[in-house]
Amino acid sequence: MQHHDLKIGDLSRETGTKVVTIRYYEKIGLLPVPGRSAGNYRTYGSRALDRLRFIRRCRALGFSLDQVRELLDLSSEDARPCHEVDEITAAHLAEVEGKIADLQALARELRRISSRCNGGGTIANCRILDAIAPG
Amino acid sequence: MQHHDLKIGDLSRETGTKVVTIRYYEKIGLLPVPGRSAGNYRTYGSRALDRLRFIRRCRALGFSLDQVRELLDLSSEDARPCHEVDEITAAHLAEVEGKIADLQALARELRRISSRCNGGGTIANCRILDAIAPG
DNA sequence: GCTTGACCCTATAGCGGCTATAGACCGTAC
DNA sequence: GTACGGTCTATAGCCGCTATAGGGTCAAGC
Numbered sequence: 001m002q003h004h005d006l007k008i009g010d011l012s013r014e015t016g017t018k019v020v021t022i023r024y025y026e027k028i029g030l031l032p033v034p035g036r037s038a039g040n041y042r043t044y045g046s047r048a049l050d051r052l053r054f055i056r057r058c059r060a061l062g063f064s065l066d067q068v069r070e071l072l073d074l075s076s077e078d079a080r081p082c083h084e085v086d087e088i089t090a091a092h093l094a095e096v097e098g099k100i101a102d103l104q105a106l107a108r109e110l111r112r113i114s115s116r117c118n119g120g121g122t123i124a125n126c127r128i129l130d131a132i133a134p135g
Numbered sequence: 136m137q138h139h140d141l142k143i144g145d146l147s148r149e150t151g152t153k154v155v156t157i158r159y160y161e162k163i164g165l166l167p168v169p170g171r172s173a174g175n176y177r178t179y180g181s182r183a184l185d186r187l188r189f190i191r192r193c194r195a196l197g198f199s200l201d202q203v204r205e206l207l208d209l210s211s212e213d214a215r216p217c218h219e220v221d222e223i224t225a226a227h228l229a230e231v232e233g234k235i236a237d238l239q240a241l242a243r244e245l246r247r248i249s250s251r252c253n254g255g256g257t258i259a260n261c262r263i264l265d266a267i268a269p270g
Numbered sequence: 271g272c273t274t275g276a277c278c279c280t281a282t283a284g285c286g287g288c289t290a291t292a293g294a295c296c297g298t299a300c
Numbered sequence: 301g302t303a304c305g306g307t308c309t310a311t312a313g314c315c316g317c318t319a320t321a322g323g324g325t326c327a328a329g330c
Binding site: 007008009019023039040041042 | 280
């Protein structure tokens with residue numbers, strides 16, 4: 001029975017995923033419904049562990065759960081072209097790069113605003129608020 | 136009555152905020168409860184418009200609604216030191232810079248992974264999946 | 271055998287910041 | 301009077317979890 005000797009807490013420790021999150025992944029169909037022990041505990045094998053590790057790695061890379069699902073689906077179809085995986089990755093990279101650009105513009109603006117701080121002044125003549133406010 | 140001649144749709148158009156969002160801001164206390172017309176329509180004046188513009192500008196700068204609330208509270212207390220406003224701005228800037236760093240690390244990793252794409256190959260020997268997968 | 275405590279179970283509600291939908295009412299133009 | 305757009309309330313949904321309540325299970329120590 002070496003393939004069904006893991007409890008949910010074991011998966012949790014092994015992958016750094018909270019127990020509730022693992023059950024959530026099961027609920028939304030990312031993880032297969034596991035077997036149950038006599039006492040109704042979920043029992044997992046090494047395949048489930050690998051799958052969960054894959055999911056967590058994808059999440060750490062910023063993929064959405066839907067993208068993870070796509071990657072998981074693809075990974076089980078040996079004959080599909082690798083290209084499809086790269087498309088998902090490239091789309092995600094483009095998204096990340098877009099976010100970086102947005103945040104950099106934001107940071108520039110915030111630095112500009114912050115530089116107007118009126119040292120020991122009061123709100124009454126706060127130029128930060130002026131900079132934010134319209135008009 | 137020139138101070139109560141705006142309807143919710145006018146505020147929406149003026150600020151680019153969806154009508155439902157304006158009502159949501161009212162519900163969570165960011166916008167004051169407005170007066171009502173004979174036909175039970177919300178009526179706004181220019182102060183409400185300014186306040187909404189301020190909120191939207193803060194949101195565009197990435198402040199959370201709680202931070203916006205703080206800034207709004209501060210802005211109404213003329214005697215408080217300007218410094219307090221700058222603290223909120225600086226904290227937010229630090230947060231944004233942290234996110235940028237995280238996303239840049241992510242982008243590097245995604246580029247590395249994507250560069251391993253196996254051109255015309257199949258999933259069976261997809262090195263992107265290998266790169267993501269554990270082990 | 272009984273208690274303690276760590277673990278597990280289900281089910282539900284909440285977070286932020288909206289967005290969408292349903293079903294009704296208002297106001298103006300034709 | 302009727303068509304159409306705007307507005308109203310109320311409720312549920314989105315993502316990716318997280319928290320809480322109220323139980324059951326299991327191994328160890330007394």
